[in-house]
Amino acid sequence: MIRTALVLAGLGLGLTAVMAQSNPITERQQAMKAVGAATREGAAMAKGEAAFDSAKAQAIFKTYADAAKKMPALFPDSSKTGGETTAAPKVWDDQAGFKAAFAKFETDAAAGATVASLDGFRTAFGAATKNCGACHEVYRVKK
Amino acid sequence: MLLLRRLFVTLVVLAALAFAGFYVLTDPRVVSPSPEIGALPAADIENGKLLFAAGGCASCHATPGQDDKLKLGGGLALASPFGTFHAPNISPHTRDGIGNWGVQDFVDAMAAGVSPNGQHLYPAFPYTSYRLMPPKALADLFAYIRTLAPVEGRAPPHELPFPFNIRRMVGGWKLLFFEGAAFRPDPTKSESWNRGAYLVNGPGHCAECHSARNGLGAIIPATRLAGGPDPEGKGWVPNITQSENGLAKWSKEEIAELLKTGFTPDFDNVGGTMAAVVRNMAQLPDTDRMAMAEYLKSLPAVEGPPRPQAK
Structure with missing residues (x-):
């Protein structure tokens, strides 16, 4: 009895995970949330509100790079609407430009992968976060 | 017969008067006279x-x-x-x-x-x-x-x-x-508040996007700055009054930060045409962005049109 319940619960969990994974809108929103959370940490360090920590700093750029790699595939044609998406139609009208924007983000993120000083971090962080607004301007609607 | 003709003539005269009235009243110089420049x-x-x-x-x-x-x-x-x-x-x-x-x-x-x-x-x-x-x-x-x-x-x-x-x-x-007057500072408010009010409502023209419009395309005064559907198409323009759905929880510093870097307090980064607005506002001195924030924080909470539920 207990075993059945456990198996069922396990199945339920697995199913939820699969569903979350198979929903590209949820997945890309989570990827962006991770980028946002990393940026919060980065901004605190850049502004001097938090102490500079090179491991933390490098982790921020790793989050960026991971998101930049993962994101372009999370916009299949089936995900143009729904789930409170704020993706602009331009994502699908201009796939080449959209992918190029993430390629640039990935390059800028890579520049910070081995950052070891606060000054270096500020420069790389500034360059990487310029991508946020630049890409959102074109590929995201207001919300 | 005579009565009908009189009626007809009366109608024609009325129509002509109405047309003349419209013509005079909608003359650019009548409806929107230019301000006096004077010596500058x-x-x-x-x-x-x-x-x-x-x-x-x-x-x-x-x-x-x-x-x-x-x-x-x-x-x-x-x-x-x-x-x-x-x-x-x-x-x-x-x-x-x-x-x-x-x-x-x-x-x-x-x-x-x-x-x-x-x-x-x-x-x-x-x-x-x-x-x-x-x-x-x-x-x-x-x-x-x-x-x-x-x-x-x-x-x-x-x-x-x-x-x-x-x-x-x-x-x-x-x-x-259309009302044609220039900005008049409110002497009961601080200088920075007045500067913010001027920047938000004048050159910044925030209300032009952040307000719902009526069937004739004019801003509805009651829900000014309270957001609404994006008149350019897809999307929703947020409420920037002190509503719970607006900027109630934002500090002045957070509003000024958004205007400078595009980052919201939860480190989302604004998109669409607001990205261009940020690029422009970033060129202003910090004091001006803080003044705009001070003014926005002083606005009453206003509920805009209800946002449609996500499908």
Whole structure:
């Protein structure tokens, strides 16, 4: 009895995970949330509100790079609407430009992968976060 | 029979009077007289540059598809429920831009919505907000624009269906919705509050996007700045009053930060046309962004139209 319940619960969990994974809108929103959370940490360090920590700093750029790699595939044609998406139609009208924007983000993120000083971090962080607004301007609607 | 004829004549006379009345009342000089410029001191080009950024002039008038935001060749298409507008060339080119304009022409356009040839301009060009700038500020802005490179070429004409293609109709619209006065500071409020109110409502023209509009395309005063559907199409423009659905939980510093870097308090980064607004507002001094934040924080909480549920 207990075993059945456990198996069922396990199945339920697995199913939820699969569903979350198979929903590209949820997945890309989570990827962006991770980028946002990393940026919060980065901004605190850049502004001097938090102490500079090179491991933390490098982790921020790793989050960026991971998101930049993962994101372009999370916009299949089936995900143009729904789930409170704020993706602009331009994502699908201009796939080449959209992918190029993430390629640039990935390059800028890579520049910070081995950052070891606060000054270096500020420069790389500034360059990487310029991508946020630049890409959102074109590929995201207001919300 | 005689009665019928009298009735007919009366109707014709009434119609003629109504037409004459409409014609007189919608005359650009009657419905939107130009402000008196008077004698102005020498233009302050730095102030003009600041107002150019605050006004977001380049967002609509820069030639699309190239990176130089100071090439004001126009041509950007602006979709609306009334048709598609094309931002004109406002570079100092003498044939295609505003190179032949005098200060008075510029003030007429910005503060009264009237072109140098005496026609109404469509309020897609937000003179409804810009009119808050006094002639001195407008002259500074004009002097700055005149320092930029002339750009050849004209924007395509607006694509507006009948009856919106009749500019005289704008006179009727002005009669109903346009108020022409410049900004008057509130002496009971701080200097920075007044500066913020001026920047938000005047050059910044925040309300033009952040307010719901009525069937005739005019901002509904009761829900000013309370957000609404994006008039350009897909998306939703947020409420920026002190509503719980607006900026109630934002600090002044957080509002100023958004205007500088585009980051919200939860480190989302704003998109769409707001990204361009941020690029412009980032050029202002910190004190100006803080002043705008101070003013926005002083607004009452207003609920805008309900946001549709996600499907």
